[in-house]
Amino acid sequence: MSGPSDYQPSNPALQWIERRLPIFGLIHSSFVAYPTPRNLNYWWTFGAILSFMLGIQILTGVILAMHYTPHADLAFKSVELIVRDVNYGWLLRNMHAVGASMFFVAVYIHMFRGVYYGSYKEPREVLWILGVIIYLLMMATGFMGYVLPWGQMSFWGATVITNLFSAIPYAGESIVTLLWGGYSVGNPTLNRFFSLHYLLPFLIAGVVVLHVWALHVAGQNNPDGVEPKTEKDTVPFTPHATIKDMFGVACFMLLYAWFIFYMPNYLGDADNYIPANPGVTPPHIVPEWYYLPFYAILRSIPNKLAGVIAMFSAIIILCFLPWLDSAKTKSSKYRPLAKQFFWIFVVVCVLLGYLGAQPPEGIYVIAGRILTFCYFAYFLIVLPLLSRIETPRPVPNSIADAVLAKTGSKSTPMVSTAIVLALAGALFAGSIDSARASEGNDKPPGNKWSFAGPFGTFDRGALQRGLKVYKEVCANCHGLSYIAFRNLAEAGGPGYSVAQATAFASDYKIKDGPNDAGDMFERPGRPADYFPSPFPNEQAARAANGGAAPPDLSLIAKARSYGRGFPWFIVDFFTQYQEQGPDYVAAVLQGFEDKVPEGVAIPEGSYYNKYFPGHAIKMPKPLSDGQVTYDDGSPTTVAQYSKDVTTFLMWTAEPHMEARKRLGFQVFIFLIIFAGLMYFTKKKVWADSH
Template structure:
């Protein structure tokens, strides 16, 4: 699916001249026009394109905002307010950027859950999955540093609390914290460093995205059946079939994005961040942005010492361990069947895991007191059990449904109202790739 002879044919002299010296048009044609994709892709596969669109939006709006922002603790808050009030369309740029971060994370979470559901991480796509996890990690770093820049109360205290957790790491913890802060407390050097990194990291993300797309074109796109392409009848040209579907999904997503920007621009933010940062006034309840809340809940779930590991270090290890689990998924899942469509028990556990992840996010927004603490602990246990227990064991004991012989067969069976393969058809053995 990733190979084959190029179908690009230059039509003018300029195209032929350009193609002979730097075949960029040929590369674009082969990657986004004639590139074959499975014919059964659904709208869950459109979020890759949506993420590319949101990355471009964040970079463009971020560059313009950086022209007006002042990374100084005495001027940062006022510079953001000046952008909102005095810069032409500054309010729009700021809301596009702040809400764009939330839309970016909504799209990436759907993208990750789709990958987990359809087994997009299995061989030969392990490196593709790992590159996606690296993008997610860079997004988290970018989002955290961007949250500090407005220099409101939640920005300041969020940075203070989160960077303070690094001190729990033995030997190098204090050094890491001081390196991030540029000193011993959140102050002007911190803001300058975070601004520089927040500006730089999106371009690093763009670079890894290029590698991600490259890896995708080498190994080929997965599909809801989890079966590899076996003939030309299993595929369609990327344009117009996939582009029209992706385009429609983008329009719907942008309508939702516009709703937040124009009607409820501060809904996903925090009111305390409209108060200038004050080191002498601690907010009643310090919380990060919503897209970090599940990991914040895991961090606070560890309230007890584990042998020589105190609760603070245990929480930090649990939080980072929750992210490491995503990197290990290709090797934790032992099933030879990719898609949850043909794995009835995995499908049940997957939806339990998805509901639990949302519940963890809600718990992360609550104070660490009362019944919220045992709820965080149980939900954290469920989170890790999905990766460490369910994935390895279920692949060994689960009996999957029979797979269709090809993607085309599955499509035809679905069009006839079948359950994934024609009745009486001879099913292929479980795909071992």
């Protein structure tokens, strides 16, 4: 976009259009001939990665909206139906949910890169501010998107975040009521969040166009922070930057696919697999990982209004960065002090993120206050001061000089910073887990599950036995309402034939109607019917079970978890350990003990369980040896029953797990080959330019 282009298409039809709408010239000058500094490193590929992620989010989001129902009574179920019934619905949902996290991973790297290399400095102030606006829009979009599945974390996240506005003096309460469209978070809130969640990404795309426009007016900054002077300093955008960006995207997709296919719930919260309940707040309410640093700042200020102001200031202050840092040297490469403070600042942000996931008590509060001070001090004290007192090292005369000087000395700092950032990211992401680590319960023992790991599959025998245990024992109190009889005959399930599933269904009495006379009637079950629940409604379930409604078991293996603690949550990322839920369920089934340890009070009507949070569980010991007969000779012990029924419940929680892992392996093979090809192509294209 540097002046009118003299580009002329050779095709006469395109020439005809070009004379009337010079769109090909615009594309050519912006993305083909556009001169890009030749010394850009891989941190600069995150712009392209972000564009890619925005495209993925919009595409998968539009598709999910085709299947989603924005209603408080139906939203949770519709998300489960997407995952269970829509063709590749599980893939599209994982892509979107994980995609949000990947989008933020990329944007944080992109922003830190901008800070390190001084990309906000004259003449790129507007470019930078547009970026901050995109970031703000992303936060709003991400928050509203997280509300849509209408699980416990969705509901309570929405409640807590909207209540931030109640801190505004005088008008606060009215503003919150306006946001909710009611007296509390409810169906109107969900509906408007859905509408806005659909709208905002297109606003983001619009601001991205402005962002790129401003970038192409000012030109890209570069690691040496000297503006290109001659043609020797730049290379044409295509093919050089295009290929390099595509290689960056391919590598990023490896990380993205790791989460989609192997760790889809690693970045989420188990509580969000429990449907929203306005009467019960989860014990540890934690926002998504990408908001944690700001959540920590909010909580470290003991005054409500001041806390909210501090939190928003922490983001808004970024807009003033070009004027807070007035040093003439752009790149921290040539600023010895700024470089050190930058890394301290990164550590401060990561630690704030860690604290955001911890319970707000004791040492965490004090540490939070110190780090909040450090966060603001970086912008308000360190940067203004450094601009005045620091003596920068001499910058090279030109980019070409910098490139020539660099040849031979490999960029090791880049590698080490990548490792630091990867570690920091893992620490950050996993800190949600450690929020629950401090409860002091016995940790459930680990089991060897057939479905664990990248090639895990369900043990068919265990699934069939587990179904029997469910049918004969659990089903007396617990529903399984997301599972239809037809699922029993689906690939990746217990391996029954359609005829067997039909026969299984016909043993059940299903309430149907009304018939022509207006009466409800009972008929034998069909494959399309769902497992009937033992109680007609929650009140009946509660009344029959001493006040505690037995939860539906469809999702229980994903809706329960336990804290892994440091450093396990980092190890888990690499080992793909995802079986907290099954381990917990199996442990609770076996955790009943007659002898209550000293110091534990078990109220009347409750039972002692070693692994249940708080130890007092309303469910009596459900399984005993020999209770269910097995036809295949497996031992009829509580341990075996627990293992079988837990395997079965893992399948009910994720019926397409085998398909997910199988497709994941294929995608990885492809991505590794493709990234390799891209690497060599990139080397070839750049061979003449180094």
